[in-house]
Amino acid sequence: MEVGADDPRTATDERDCALRALDVKAGAAAPRPTWSGRLDFVLASVGYAVGLGNVWRFPYLCYSSGGGAFLIPYLTMVLLCGIPLLFMEFAIGQYTRLGPVHALAKICPLLKGVGLATVVISFVFSTYYNVLMSWALYYLFNSFGGTLPWKSCNNTWNVVGNCSSGFPGNATHLKSASQQFFDHRLLEKTNGIEEAGGIRWELFGYLIIAWVIVYLCIFKGVKSTGKVVYFTAVFPYFILFALLINNLQLPGAKNGILFFVTPVWSKLFEVKVWVKASAQVFNSIGIAFGSMISMASYNKFNNNILRDALIVSVTNSFTSILAGFVIFSAIGYMAHIHNLPVDNIATDGPGLVFVVYPEVLSTMPISQLWAPLFFLMLLCLGLDSQFATVDVAVAFLKDEFGAKILPFLKREELLTLAVCVFCFALGIPHITKGGIYVFQLMDHYTAVVSLVLLAFFEVIAVCWIFGVRRLSLMIKKMQGKTPNIYFRVCWMLLSPLLVLCILISSLVQYTPVHYGKYTYPVWAELLGWCVSLVSIVWIPLGAVHEICSNKGSFLQRLQTAMTPTIDLDAEDPLPEKQNVDTQASETLFTSGV
Secondary structure, eight states: OOOOTTOHHHHHHHHHHHHHHHHHHHTOOOOOOOOSSHHHHHHHHHHHHSSHHHHTHHHHHHHHTTBHHHHHHHHHHIIIIIHHHHHHHHHHHHHHOSOHHHHHHHHOGGGTHHHHHHHHHHHHHHHHHHHHHHHHHHHHHHTSSSSOTTSOSOSTTSOTTSEESSOOOTTSSOEEHHHHIIIIIIIOOOSSTTOOOOBOHHHHHHHHHHHHHHHHHHTTTHHHHHHHHHHHTTHHHHHHHHHHHHHTTSTTHHHHHHHHHSBOGGGGGOHHHHHHHHHHHHHHHTTTSSHHHHHHTTSOTTOOHHHHHHHHHHHHHHHHHHHHHHHHHHHHHHHHHTTOOGGGTOOSTTHIIIIIHHHHHHHSTTHHHHHHHHHHHHHHHHHHHHHHHHHHHHHHHHHHHHHHHHHHHSSHHHHHHHHHHHHHHHHGGGGBTTHHHHHHHHHHIIIIIIHHHHHHHHHIIIIIIIIHHHHHHHHHHHHSSOOOHHHHHIIIIIHHHHHHHHHHHHHHTOOOOEETTEEOOHHHHHHHHHHHHHHHTHHHHHHHHHHHHSOSSHHHHHHHHTSOOSOOSSSSOOOOOOOHHHHHTTSGGGTTO
16 A cells, blocks of 8 residues: 555654654764564563563462452552553653653653652662562572472471471461472571571572573663563463463362452452552553653654553453462362362462462472473563563663763663663672562562552643643544543543542551561661652652742742643654753753752
8 A cells, every 4th residue: 555645654754764864963872763563562561561470469469358359459440540551651652752751851840750760660670570580590490300399398498397298278387398498498588687697699690690681681672672572471371371271170270260259348348459459550560660651662653552552451461360360270279189278378478479389380290391381481471571670770871871871881782781780789688598578578668659659640740730631632643533531531530539549548557568477677667668768759859859940939930840841733743862961951860969
C-alpha cells in the first residue's frame, strides 16, 4: 500500500530525520535510539512487568490474605489503576521521547522531583533484587547432582533433632529439610539483623555472575536488550504450563487450587489486603518505577501504546494467576502427602519459591529435570525486570551528565559497567549471614511504602495538575483519537482517589515489618524509613526549588510551577534533542540541590 504525504508514518519519518539533522548540525550526540521493532518493545515491557514477584510475592500475598479474597482487590486495582496508569506512562514516554526525569519535569515542573524519585527507587530496587538471582543460580547449580541436596536430613547443615523429611506443619518446632537447606546452607542465617555475620562467599560469587549476565545483556542498550527478551520473556511460559500440567495430575492438587480461588470474605474488609493488592499491582506492572516511561521513550511517535498497555497488563495478570495455580496445586500436593491442612505449608517472604517448591520438585518423578528448568525459569523472570531497573539509572546518567561522564569513561559501555559495579557493591550486605533480614527490610520499605507514596505523587502530577485534557490531547496526536471515557474517568477520579485512600489507610494502620516470628529492632525500623525517604525526599525538594527559582509573588510562582513546559500545539511535536548541556540548566538535579 502506498503511503501518502499526510500519513502519520510519513510524518513520523520526517520528524525523525529532522531530529537527526538538528543533532548533526548542533554537534550533539546521536539521537535517541529506537526499538528495532514493535515486538521488541512489547516483549521488553512484558519481561519487565512479569518477574519473580509473579511467582513469589503474588502467591504469598494470596496465601496470607485469604486465598481468593486477595484476587478481588487485586483485579479491581488492575482495572482501575494498573491499566490506566500504564497507558498514561507509555503516553508520557512516547510523546516526550525523554526518560522519566526530564519527561515529568516538563509535564509538571512543581513535582519534577517525582522523576528523580522514580530513578532512585529503581536504583535501590536493583541493588537487592539481583540477590534473588544469586539464590536462583545457587539452587540451579545445586540441582545437577545425583540427588537434590534439600531432599533429606542427612547433611552436615541439618540440625539434628529439628529436621523433618517433609513439612511438619506450624504446630511443631521441626523444620523441613528444604527449609533447613534455605536457612542453614544457602543463607547460613543468623538470629537477627543485629548479627550480620560474615559474607557468604559462595553467594558473593553467584552475585558476581548475576551482575555479569545483566551487564552483557544491557551494555549495548535497547538493541541488545530487545533481542535477549525474545528468550527470557517467552521461555518461562513453557515451564509454567509444563509444571501446571504435571501438578494437576498430583493427588491433593485440587485442594490447593480451591484454597487459591475460594475467598475468605471477611478479609475483604481489611484495609491491609487492599494496600497489599495495590502495592502488588504497582510493583508488578512497574508503575512509578520510571522503567515504563523510559522504555516507551524509545518508540516511534505513532506506536499503538493502547494496544501495548493492554497486552502488558493482561499478560502480567494472567501470569500471576497462572503462577498461582502452579504454586497452589503444588502446595495442595504437599499438604496431601504430609497429611496437613493447606494453610500449614507456605512460609514467609521468598520462601514460597525457595522452600516450598524445591520440596515439591524433590518428590516429583524426574526431579533432576524439573529442578534445573524451574530455577532457570526463575532466573529468566528476574533478569528481565533487572534489565529495566538498571537501564533507568544508566539512561538518567547518560541524559543528564553524559557530556561530563562519557568523555571521562571514553565509551558508553563503561558507564553501564560502572553502574553495575556500584549496584553490586550495595548488594553485598544482602549476602551476609544476616542478609535475609536486610533483604526483607529493604523490600518492604521500597516495594510497598515508597512505591505507594511515589505512585500517589505521580498520579497527582499527571492526572490533576497536568490534567486529563492535556494528557488526552497528547494521546490524540499520537493515536489519532481521544482516549475513551473509561480511561478519562479513571485518570480524573478513580485512580487518584483509590491511591489516596490506600496511602492514607496504609499510614494510619501502619504495622512494623517482620520476618516470620522475628521482630525488627527500632533502629532497623528507622533505617527502613530512611531507605523509603531516599527516593521520596526529592519530591518536596524539587517543589521548593521550582517555586524559589520562579519570579513574582508566591501565587505567581506557584502558578508558573504548575504550568507544563511541553509543547502541545504542534500537530506532530518535535521533541527537544537530547542536548544535556541545555537540559542541565532547566532541571533540579544540576542546579545545586
